[in-house]
Amino acid sequence: DIQMTQSPSTLSASVGDRVTITCRASQTISTWLAWYQQKPGKAPNLLIYKASTLESGVPSRFSGSGSGTEFTLTISSLQPDDFATYYCQQYTSYPLTFGGGTKVEIK
Amino acid sequence: QVQLQQSGLGLVKPSQTLSLTCAISGDSVSSNSAAWNWIRQSPSRGLEWLGRTYYRSKWYNDYAVSVKSRITINPDTSKNQFSLQLNSVTPDDTAVYYCTRQQLGISDYWGQGTLVTVSS
Numbered sequence: 001d002i003q004m005t006q007s008p009s010t011l012s013a014s015v016g017d018r019v020t021i022t023c024r025a026s027q028t029i030s031t032w033l034a035w036y037q038q039k040p041g042k043a044p045n046l047l048i049y050k051a052s053t054l055e056s057g058v059p060s061r062f063s064g065s066g067s068g069t070e071f072t073l074t075i076s077s078l079q080p081d082d083f084a085t086y087y088c089q090q091y092t093s094y095p096l097t098f099g100g101g102t103k104v105e106i107k
Numbered sequence: 108q109v110q111l112q113q114s115g116l117g118l119v120k121p122s123q124t125l126s127l128t129c130a131i132s133g134d135s136v137s138s139n140s141a142a143w144n145w146i147r148q149s150p151s152r153g154l155e156w157l158g159r160t161y162y163r164s165k166w167y168n169d170y171a172v173s174v175k176s177r178i179t180i181n182p183d184t185s186k187n188q189f190s191l192q193l194n195s196v197t198p199d200d201t202a203v204y205y206c207t208r209q210q211l212g213i214s215d216y217w218g219q220g221t222l223v224t225v226s227s
């Protein structure tokens with residue numbers, strides 16, 4: 001199975017900050033990577049797929065980059081609605097696997 | 108707009124069978140481009156993909172090795188829904204269970220989630 005490792009596990013930031021989350025794969029996954037946002041008590045919500053393609057309706061302050069084994073999710077200017085937990089997921093092979101999550105907290 | 112509505116019991120006794128159903132609107136369980144998944148989430152395991160069913164001229168299933176001996180995912184074309192059965196549950200199966208629509212490996216629509224507790 002491909003292991004997905006996210007860092008940091010928790011991040012404290014303020015509104016307006018630029019935030020970067022890293023996801024590393026245990027083997028190359030090309031750009032077969034998705035990012036999800038999850039708020040408490042809700043299902044995850046797709047933000048980005050193919051490493052850098054924004055899902056329809058997702059604000060442009062979200063961006064993704066990377067290929068191979070290292071990927072980043074960047075929020076250019078953190079908004080109050082962005083305080084949540086973020087997960088990466090690889091889909092190059094089964095079983096699909098997720099990172100452990102990064103919780104973005106209010107500083 | 109695709110919607111997935113989950114139903115099923117939230118409390119299951121150890122050694123019994125967990126059963127959940129996911130009703131689909133806005134798409135078809137027999138779609139030739141989608142797959143229908145079950146994913147669970149717990150503090151100990153995080154997000155864990157369990158399996159999927161999909162139709163490509165015939166029905167296929169894929170299951171995670173961790174649950175392969177205990178899991179069945181079935182489509183129900185008459186009701187446009189799919190189900191999850193997980194046998195011989197233990198407290199380690201306690202989690203929030205989600206159904207999802209998957210396209211090319213990406214879960215673009217999710218059910219509301221069902222907290223299933225395994226306890227006597």
